[in-house]
Amino acid sequence: MIVHENEPITLIGGAEITTQTLNRARALAPNVVAADGGADAALVNDLIPQAVIGDFDSLSDWARGQLPEDSLHPIPEQDSTDFDKCLRNIAAPLVIGIGFSGARLDHQLAAYNSLVRHPHRRCILLGREELVFLAPPELRLDLPEGCEMSLFPMGAVEGLSDGLKYPISGLNFAPDGRVGTSNHVTGPVSLSMTAPKMLVILPEAALEVAAAALLAARAGWPGA
Numbered sequence: 145m146i147v148h149e150n151e152p153i154t155l156i157g158g159a160e161i162t163t164q165t166l167n168r169a170r171a172l173a174p175n176v177v178a179a180d181g182g183a184d185a186a187l188v189n190d191l192i193p194q195a196v197i198g199d200f201d202s203l204s205d206w207a208r209g210q211l212p213e214d215s216l217h218p219i220p221e222q223d224s225t226d227f228d229k230c231l232r233n234i235a236a237p238l239v240i241g242i243g244f245s246g247a248r249l250d251h252q253l254a255a256y257n258s259l260v261r262h263p264h265r266r267c268i269l270l271g272r273e274e275l276v277f278l279a280p281p282e283l284r285l286d287l288p289e290g291c292e293m294s295l296f297p298m299g300a301v302e303g304l305s306d307g308l309k310y311p312i313s314g315l316n317f318a319p320d321g322r323v324g325t326s327n328h329v330t331g332p333v334s335l336s337m338t339a340p341k342m343l344v345i346l347p348e349a350a351l352e353v354a355a356a357a358l359l360a361a362r363a364g365w366p367g368a
Contacts, residue, residue, distance in 0.1 A: 146217050146233040147195050149175050152355070153236045155267075156182035156193070157227060157243030158202050159251070162272070163189065169240040169270060172355050177234060179226040182243050183207045197233055198226035225251070228258040231265050238266045238359055240351075245271035256343060260298045263340030263365035266358045268351065275351055279303075279342040281363040285333040287353055291346070293333070295324030299341035307333035317342065340365040 147153065152173035154166070158181035166189055170176070178186050180198030184207045192210070196203065197217045208216070219229045227244055244255045255269055259278040268277045279295075285307075287293065293308065297317035305312045309328040312335075316322060325345075335344075346354055 152238040291329040294345040301341035303337045307331040
């Protein structure tokens with residue numbers, strides 16, 4: 145394990161980020177780690193990441209020159225993305241990933257794939273308009289009535305819900321079958337899932353609620 149922290153971590157990727165997004169993430173997760181070229185964004189914002197992890201194909205020479213040598217952790221294999229390399233090498237109660245959405249759809253989809261491949265790592269991917277995370281076995285979210293909430297399966301999964309306009313009980317979800325997009329909150333939301341396959345998609349304004357809910361979720365998927 146390259147990084148081991150008892151507090152949440154902000155993980156910065158190579159896609160464009162805003163100062164506002166960075167500040168919101170760091171308010172919840174002050175420790176900073178960068179995925180490859182995300183180190184450039186960290187330095188531009190006057191932050192020195194405690195670790196930089198990736199294959200280093202996008203880390204600039206300028207950034208490399210600003211970083212302590214012992215903070216650089218190259219992983220040269222090309223069978224996984226920089227986000228995946230980071231997620232499997234960070235042990236923390238929660239990772240808030242920024243700079244992993246909005247630039248390229250293929251990179252974004254690969255990041256979602258990593259969330260499912262490492263279900264024991266609790267991680268929120270925060271974009272400009274939405275946030276995405278993998279649902280733990282049980283989750284409670286105190287969201288305002290009318291808040292949009294989508295559930296998207298990355299594999300076969302079933303679940304139970306309270307507080308949603310369209311309950312999910314009795315439904316068989318699959319990426320090539322039933323999905324749960326465009327649902328709405330009617331009250332405090334409770335979810336339980338049969339497998340680590342369901343992505344939860346919320347407006348970016350729900351970051352603080354989502355982070356608190358994931359940190360409070362008692363049960364984790366095997367491997368935690």
